[in-house]
Amino acid sequence: MNAIDRAREPGVLRAVFDGLGSGVFAADSEGRIIAANPRAVQIVARPVEEMLGRDMHDLLHRNADGSPFPRERCRTVAVLAGGRPAEGSDEFLLRGDGTTVPIIWAAAPLRLEGEPDGVVFVFHDFSVRKAAEEQTEAHLAALESLTARLTLVSEISSVLISSLDISQVLRRLGRLLVPELADWTAVDVYTGQSGELRRLAVHSEDDPVTARALEGPLPPLPEFSGSLLARALRGSGPVVLDADELEHGPGTPLDTAHRRMFERLGGRSAVVVPLLGRRQVFGVLTAARGKDSPEYGDDEAMVLDDIGRRAGLAMDNARLFDQQRHVAETMQRQLLTPLPQTDHLRMAARYRPAQAAAEIGGDWYDAFLLADGSTTMVIGDVVGHDLQAAAHMAEVRNMLRALAWDRQEPPSLIMRRLDEAMTNTSDAPMATVVFARIEGTEGGPWWLHWVNAGHPPPLLVTHDGRTRYLERSHGPLLGMSSTLNLGTSWPDAREQLPPRSTVLFYTDGLVESRTRPIDTGMDLLCRHAAALARRDVEDFCDELLERMDPRGDDVALLALRLPPYGAGAEGDDTPPPRGRAHSPAAHNRSAPGAEALGADDVFTDAPRGDDRTHPSRGDDRPSS
Incomplete structure (x- = not known):
């Protein structure tokens, strides 16, 4: 017997039917079950005798929750009616214990000789895979929830x-x-x-x-x-x-x-x-x-x-x-200087710490009276933005004060001595400084005698709003010349100041930031200062800071306002300004000499510096 004949033997066909790893139901043209293999019996957990002759759809086809599935929507019934195969994976059969089992299935017409077409229904238990899918979905949902919470925690952080x-x-x-x-x-x-x-x-x-x-x-x-x-x-x-x-x-x-x-x-x-x-x-x-x-x-x-x-x-x-900011601010204000009010001259100062720092740094201003009667004005910046920078700042400031008081010398010589002192007696790093003397007689005219060690130039603002930078007398930073044996020097400069004008000393934080180059900042400073030229000097400083809105670095300002020509001269009864100038210094501090003269009268009657080197007063007096 050849293989083809052997394949047609009923015993062989029965062995294949019984040994198939998939469940198989055969139904007649009315949809009644006429055969079921052992795997089908196992999956639906029903005896074959119970199922034979029963309508396959009515007996087995259910929704996932066990409720009846509408016959008109049953695709297996449609195979009987239309004679075309169908398959699916989202179907459930009712087991003998009342539970449902998910299946993946295929149905095709069953053609028996001499009888109308029936249907053969082949299916697999899909519960294991379904459970794996549900577990995967649960894991994904848990992962999404965890990701959402981690994102939330990150955003909150x-x-x-x-x-x-x-x-x-x-x-x-x-x-x-x-x-x-x-x-x-x-x-x-x-x-x-x-x-x-x-x-x-x-x-x-x-x-x-x-x-x-x-x-x-x-x-x-x-x-x-x-x-x-x-x-x-x-x-x-x-x-x-x-x-x-x-x-x-x-x-x-x-x-x-x-x-x-x-x-x-x-x-x-x-x-x-x-x-x-x-x-x-x-x-x-x-x-x-x-x-x-x-x-x-x-x-x-x-x-x-x-x-x-x-x-x-x-x-x-x-x-x-x-707490650190409070300590730093207290220290900073103890280091900053109260301002003297000399005769009819008006001064104002401001200090704004870097926004990201602990409110302390190397920027400083200073103003005090010298033995010869002239008033000094200083603006400086020591490298750094921390307590160490503030300590170095105090060290450099005090050295400059001592040298300026002890040596009646031009500012250029004072600067050279300060550079040598920093190099040989201090561990302070590099610094920039403008050191100026305000010289003249009561009533004017007034002269600015200054030296600049690597610092942005002072800005002169006239009463009518004209501005220009005082760019003469520019020398190297302090701490470079002596250290590197450069042998450089700092030239002196002297300029007559118009009456009612303002001289502004400032640190680079006012005009330079990460988002604004220094040239742009200096142009802005000129424009804003010109618009504020006639404001009171206190308002001038406050409004200038508001308009410039410096960011990212310390800022110190020191402004000098000149009186009208003749104010305080012999025969003039205009009273000088009274009270303290506003400054960021601690309230319990007073300007040098206040204890001896009284806080409201500090230096009011002090003489002016020696002006023998100045031009004749007769033809050079500016008009008011």
């Missing part, structure tokens, strides 16, 4: 380090948590008084008016309270509050205030986490969900606890920075 205004940061934190992790949030912080609390921020997108109304002072934390809220406020870790705890918790005033917030905003579940710094608790963050949202799980409580710790560390850093 960015917010927490974006500003030192901690009130603003905590308000933004509460907003970021809604709706990802909460329906509404609240932040309660200690005020600094023992146990006193304040509800700093409440955020609810559904009821913002009520949320804002709930902000304000809170009852203090009871000393012996053991409530969950008190535990969080003492830093014992996150606590989860359910509806029962919210409704029947302790009756302390603080717990009652917390419960009232839930009553007004609606809440069934909440997590309260401490804002925990390195050594202290700053308050608590409450994240709550309403009745239509799921209760908090352990993983969400852990995320919120991590956010609370990050916020606490941010508050800790802001507090430490504020």
Whole structure:
């Protein structure tokens, strides 16, 4: 017998039918089951005797939940009607135990000799693969949720380090948590008084008016309270509050205030986490969900606890920075100089620290009276923006003061001696300085005698708004010539100052920044100074800083305003300016000599410097 004949034997065909790894049903033209192989019996968990003669669709075809599947939508029934094969993967069969099993299937017409066409239905148990797909989908959903939370934590971390205004940061934190992790949030912080609390921020997108109304002072934390809220406020870790705890918790005033917030905003579940710094608790963050949202799980409580710790560390850093800033500012103001008011001359000074630094650096100004009666004005900048730079600044300033007082010499010689002193007696790095003497007699005219060591040139602003930089007398930075044995010098310059004009000394932070080249900044300075030429010298400095808006570096300003010609001269009864000039120096400091003469009369009657080297006064007096 050949292979073809053997294949047609009923025994062979039966062996194939029974041994096939897929389930097989055969049905007649009415859809009644006429045969089922062992794998089909195994998958649907029904005895073959129970299934033979039964309508295959009515007996087995179901929805996933076990409910009947509409016959008119059954694609296997359609094979009987249309005679064309079909296949699918989103179908379920009813097992003998009442459960359903997902299948992947194919159906084709069954042609039996002498009978109408039936249908053969071949299928596989798809439950293992279905479970794997569902598990993969669950893993993907969990991964997406984790990614979303990591993104949220990353965004919150960015917010927490974006500003030192901690009130603003905590308000933004509460907003970021809604709706990802909460329906509404609240932040309660200690005020600094023992146990006193304040509800700093409440955020609810559904009821913002009520949320804002709930902000304000809170009852203090009871000393012996053991409530969950008190535990969080003492830093014992996150606590989860359910509806029962919210409704029947302790009756302390603080717990009652917390419960009232839930009553007004609606809440069934909440997590309260401490804002925990390195050594202290700053308050608590409450994240709550309403009745239509799921209760908090352990993983969400852990995320919120991590956010609370990050916020606490941010508050800790802001507090430490504020303390450092206060110390630095106090030191800086002790280093800055109170200004003398000499006769009818007016001076004003300003100091603005770098925004990113601890409010201290190497920029300084100085002004004091010399033994010969002339007034000095100094603007300088030592390399650096820290406490060491400030210490070097004080060192250089004091050396210059001592040299200027002790040596009645031209500014150029004073500068050369200062360069040598820095090189041989100090570890101060390079510095730029303008050192100037204001010379002249009472009533004018006035002369500026100055030297410039690598510093931006002073700006002369006339009363009618003309401006020009005093660019003569420009020499090298201090700390370079002696160190490198360059043998360079600093030339003197002298210029007569028009009455009612302003001379502005400044540091480079006023005109230069990362976003603005120095040439552009100097052009802007001329334009703004010209527009402010007739303002009072105090307003002149304030408005100039406002308009220039320096960023990224320390800025020191020192402005001199000349009086009208003849003011204070013999026969003129115009009173000189009274009181102190405004300056950034500490309020408990006074200008040199104030203790002897009285703070309001410092140098008012002081003589002017020796003007024998000046041109004749007769023809050179400028008009007022």
